[in-house]
Amino acid sequence: MKHKHLTALLTVLLSTFAFSQSATIRGVILDEAQNPISDVSIRFGTDAGTISNTNGFYDIKVPSDTDIVLIFTHIGHKRVEAKFNLKNGQELEFNPVLKTDVEQIAVVVINTNTKQSVEGVTTISPEVLRTIKGAQPGVENILKTLPGVNISNELSTQYSVRGGNFDENLVYVNEIEVYRPFLIRSGNQEGLSFVNTDLVQNVDFSAGGFQAKYGDKLSSVLDITYRNPVSFGMRADLSLLGGSLSAETVSKNGKFSGIAGVRYRDNSLILNNLETEGNVEPVFADVQTFLTYRFSDKFHLNFLGNISVNQYNFQPENRQTNFGTLQDPIALLVFYEGQEKDEYQTYFGAFKANYFANEKTTLKFIASAYHTTEQEYFDILAQYRLGEVNTNIGDEDLGEVEFSEGIGSQLTHARNDLDALIFNAEHRGDYKTDDDATIEWSLKYTHEDIRDRLVEWEVIDSAGFSIRPPRENQPNFQPDTPFTGPLVAFEDIRAFNQVRIDRLQAFAQYSKRGYWGNNEIFYNVGVRAHQWTVSGDNIESNSQVTVSPRGQFAIKPDWDSDVLFRIAGGLYSQPPFYRELRDSSGTVQPNVKAQKSFHVVLGNEYSFEIWDRPFKLVSEAYYKGLTDVNPYTLENVRIRYRARNNAVAYAYGVDLRLNGEFVPGTESWFSFGYLKTEENIDDRGYISRPTDQRLKFGILFQDYVPNIPDLKMYLNLVYNTGVPGGSPSYADPYDFQIRLRDYRRADLGMSYVLVNPEKTYNANWKNAFKELSLGFEIYNMFNNQNTITNTWVRDVYSKRQFAIPNFLTPRVFNVRLSAKF
Known part of the structure; x- marks a missing residue:
């Protein structure tokens, strides 16, 4: 509404x-x-x-x-x-x-915005975003505490929702769709989230069953609104990991308003604590602005712009990973030569015109352009020893490898370049009928022009024997029997693609709020249509169409208790983006179909009062049946699709969230989620999908010292059970269903408010600030050893493959200074 x-x-x-x-x-x-x-x-x-x-x-x-x-x-x-x-x-x-x-008021409701409640949308306070920081600060740091949202990599801004992958989530800023880089393979290369929390006014998130007005993705919608300032102000944040500065202003006549932010991030403090030692230079920066000019009461023009530069340089030196058991400890010792140089530059600009034709009709026109140039270069030689560890206390070589079970080397090479240019032109509108219903519609054209050069190869040597690709059918009985076939790389991918994708999208939907007897009701029905054509050099043009009907219904009974029930569902489709068209060999497959899903979501909200303070319990049960599934493998945050719609899948689960003022004047919540998702590839039987994260617990808790209210703290705690992962490259997923470790992480932050806007001070220097606080943060407070992937090393003697875990960040301390002028 x-x-x-x-x-x-x-x-x-x-x-x-x-x-x-x-x-x-x-x-x-x-x-x-x-x-x-x-x-x-x-x-x-x-x-x-x-x-x-x-x-x-x-x-x-x-x-x-x-x-x-x-x-x-x-x-x-x-x-x-x-x-x-x-x-x-x-x-x-x-x-x-x-x-x-x-x-x-007899019954207290936490969120008086019933629009979000009836539509199944979770609203997050922008103040929470700015207060609760993390190893990778941003809106994603808060999303990971919500049920149904899984993030098992604190270095990444990517998240999966209810069994979907990272590519299945929509992100909008002021109704403008935004994008992320293509080539990112590791969370420590990602840099900053697109969303600048200093500019945010409102955050809405839907984990499924969303309306037809949102685009064609399978999992979730993150809908961000940036502020239109009403006065001049500045905000600054400085920590050991970087800083940010934002400013906002409005003209005297009120016609022009603007807000802009600059961010700089250096993750050296975190990455230098990883088990792989070396010289690492991760530098990320961006500039972002949102401007509004009101030509008249009827016509407003907005501009959203962003420039981002991410550079990641890495020269690894050595690594030792201890694993196994107390009775049989094993260690992997690796020495490196070479380096990695990655750079991602993105430019985004969008104009949005709002024309208020009359009291009932609003017309909008949006034009945007996104340009990204990305490079991923590395040549790294890794020589390793795998063996038993000395556990004799008092020995000089305690903890060192004293007997080698396997030795070998690995040489990896990449020269990957990508240039992508995406244009969008869209008309949106809405009309209010006399009976307080809303009709919304849109027509959108998108042109995607992508040039991609992919050159990757990997050579693996184990005890003097070159390891051949696992997909080869030629038998190899080394070292017992000599092998006379040609030597080939374990992995060798070479491709050059020039692809153009033209899309035409449209939706129409009808929404109405009213009464059924004494019960308040809301319903929404809509349909989306999406037609796309894939063409390019040496590519046979192919065109396809999908249609997606969707609906929602909510009822608030006329009961003494404040209870809301809702049901939502429909047919959802995800026409392939470029990455979904490219198979594991780098070849573009233009005939890839849209993945399709049937959603049904049952929800309930119960608002009540405890300790004379408001609370809300939100529960949802969901089921998704997927067809034309495009199977993929997941390594860190890199997704490799098979570019074949040769699978079916399902996902179902339950999400619970209790939020309220556990401490007066602060908002906190507790989340629980259960998920099961499996896929059946080529009718071989159901196995767990890469995102099958069964159990999830999340806590976001805020508190302050009663006698010292200016001393505040927060606890951001997440527990996720392990997902299937870490299989060797191009391995058959039916042979590798080993799960990674459970993900456990707790971030603690404490801050002292030096300047409170509600107080007056005698010190002149304090009067220069509206707000000023000094904070101390502990990331991964309990120093849990979480893993993201496995490195596979082969023992030539026993012919076993060892899964050596790649650990994420250990405990890290940070100091933060925040100010508002």
């Missing part, structure tokens, strides 16, 4: 346009916990008025040189009245805080 607020705002603007002498009052309406409140009624006199939008923002014109009383009312909060007398053309920012009125 976001556009309902815009329509109401336009109604007021148009009705007050007749004033020849007027002034403007705008601001953000907050509750006692400093969270924005939507649907607050703001009025003066008898007729003139407006309501706050989903971000709590309001903007109203009032007569100048006249005493007027502005009245703010909202169900569940005390009425606020404020008297004004402004000069002609004057603009004033007024941010009222509405307190809870226990006499008017």
